[in-house]
Amino acid sequence: MDDAASCGCGASRKAVAVDPAIKETNQKRLRRIEGQVRGLQKMVDEDRYCPEIMVQIASVHEALRAVGRELMRNHLRHCVAQAVRTGGSDAEAMYDELLDLIYTTSR
Amino acid sequence: MDDAASCGCGASRKAVAVDPAIKETNQKRLRRIEGQVRGLQKMVDEDRYCPEIMVQIASVHEALRAVGRELMRNHLRHCVAQAVRTGGSDAEAMYDELLDLIYTTSR
Amino acid sequence: MDDAASCGCGASRKAVAVDPAIKETNQKRLRRIEGQVRGLQKMVDEDRYCPEIMVQIASVHEALRAVGRELMRNHLRHCVAQAVRTGGSDAEAMYDELLDLIYTTSR
């Protein structure tokens, strides 16, 4: 499928386009998340109070959701928009994929 | 509050007790999660297809929930159990804290 | 904004279009959900075992999510698709609204 390839859905699995600002924000966020996870390891090593560790875990969840949200924005702007403009079964397939994505990943 | 201190709720913020098996499982899980987060950084660097990155993010959420669940188990076994046996306002305060914890962190 | 009105975002707050199959499915689901809520009332009246009631509540959450998912599908097919085709600031505004919607309602 030609449009699938151009859309990054093919073998290469590349995004059709990535906004530089979104990419940089997400790189920065993921480095911070890596640091948070190392912080969690330290808390576990030190037998810290469990609810305190759990609150930190909740903050990593929040940070990951922020990354996912920007990826979703990029996906809407480029991949979904392209499928909508193509229309027909491509658009329907994209809505199905998008609904699965929303309900499995946006929690 | 004396019992708060012994329960790790005081300045030291230590868990009253940590089961070694839970601790080791969580240390292993958090190292794997750190690796997953570095994998996410690579995916973002390489402009991978956004939904594919989001599915990986969902898997990090799942892995973090598994850590939280074991921390909750440890918390129930030791800290909550201690407060229940003490009873009275200590138990009520623990239920309040536990409900907050459940509804803010178990998502 | 003309397109906003045609898109149902205006005073009338109507959907730009609703697929009859989606509408009928959702009407049926919501009647069943009403019955489930009355079932919950009965369980509370009868002092049923709390975890048993909580499992029923989880099933109402699931049923509501299924309704939300079909509404999201209808929204993508009609309102979002229209905004994408219009492009420009309309499309960007729609992505912002959609991201808010996804992250506040799809939990």
Place this chain on the structure above:
Amino acid sequence: MDDAASCGCGASRKAVAVDPAIKETNQKRLRRIEGQVRGLQKMVDEDRYCPEIMVQIASVHEALRAVGRELMRNHLRHCVAQAVRTGGSDAEAMYDELLDLIYTTSR
């Protein structure tokens, strides 16, 4: 298992005890939720703007979570507390049930 029966886990599936204030609050909440669900039916009948209906659905989810939270409080106060005081395998079984309950119903 004798304690299971007294705990409401047996055939009767009754709560071991229900605080009257919790029961009344939940009865009131569930009647209001029933009204909200009827409101959703009306919105669907009238082809209202999908995101507007979804925001109302989110508010029903919130209201249901508030009911679940009070049921969890009652469960901690009575059933869990009883199992903790009994100790041993009863307590462990209760923690397992509680963890399942937390991670399947508190979302």
